[in-house]
Amino acid sequence: MKVEQNMRNMLIGGGALLVVLLIAAGFLNSDMGSSSTTDSAGGTASASPSTALSVEGPMGDYALGSPDAPVTIYEYASLTCNHCAAFHLQAFPQLMEKYVETGQVRYVIRAFPFDPAATAAVMLARCSGEDRYYKFLDVLFEQQPQWAFTGNPGENLEAIAKLGGFSGEAYEACIQNADIFDHVRDVQTRGQEIHGVRSTPTFFINGEKVEGALPFEAFEEVLLSHLPES
Numbered sequence: 001m002k003v004e005q006n007m008r009n010m011l012i013g014g015g016a017l018l019v020v021l022l023i024a025a026g027f028l029n030s031d032m033g034s035s036s037t038t039d040s041a042g043g044t045a046s047a048s049p050s051t052a053l054s055v056e057g058p059m060g061d062y063a064l065g066s067p068d069a070p071v072t073i074y075e076y077a078s079l080t081c082n083h084c085a086a087f088h089l090q091a092f093p094q095l096m097e098k099y100v101e102t103g104q105v106r107y108v109i110r111a112f113p114f115d116p117a118a119t120a121a122v123m124l125a126r127c128s129g130e131d132r133y134y135k136f137l138d139v140l141f142e143q144q145p146q147w148a149f150t151g152n153p154g155e156n157l158e159a160i161a162k163l164g165g166f167s168g169e170a171y172e173a174c175i176q177n178a179d180i181f182d183h184v185r186d187v188q189t190r191g192q193e194i195h196g197v198r199s200t201p202t203f204f205i206n207g208e209k210v211e212g213a214l215p216f217e218a219f220e221e222v223l224l225s226h227l228p229e230s
Helices: 002-013 018-024 082-090 092-100 116-127 133-142 153-163 168-175 178-193 216-224
Strands: 044-047 071-077 105-111 202-205 208-211
Touching (some): 105 178, 116 168
Parallel strands (some): 071 105
Antiparallel strands (some): 071 202
16 A cells, blocks of 8 residues: 555656556556557457446446447547547547437446556546546547656646646545545456456447557448447
């Protein structure tokens, strides 16, 4: 617990010891297979049981769309993954408009952070609350170059958080929230150990595993094979 507390303190400052402390805390240990976790641009598909995917993390999922939708999509993403950002900026708006908002798809984004910065970012999104979670993710993906690949991501994340209504105290409390930290770690561990997630973005469309940031047309082709014929 002391090491995890130190890790959270370093997230606040965005210091250079983040990675060392996160490894010491067990978030990126050998069982997590961090060396094989990659940012994926390609696309491959294989089967995965949808029943196991319905098991949520300790704090539950935040979902978009109708709970009665015939298709559920789970996306495992890292907020420091540039291919995840590309998918969300290019394909996701079409997917939302055409399938989620029309009640055909229920969509869930689950955390699979690459690094301490991505961990802190998704913790902030969770702290923003269910109503603002996806809006916060949108902002973080849109502004990824301004915070994820800089010398001090902690400071930059705090600036974004303050623009989103967080006080300095609320930001610090969020980064030190053990329940949210443990939720993120649990979701990532289960994603890798149970569902075989090795790269981001990885999608499960009604249980079918699709890896990589596919263009909307290619993603839609897989999706249509799971939708009932009209």
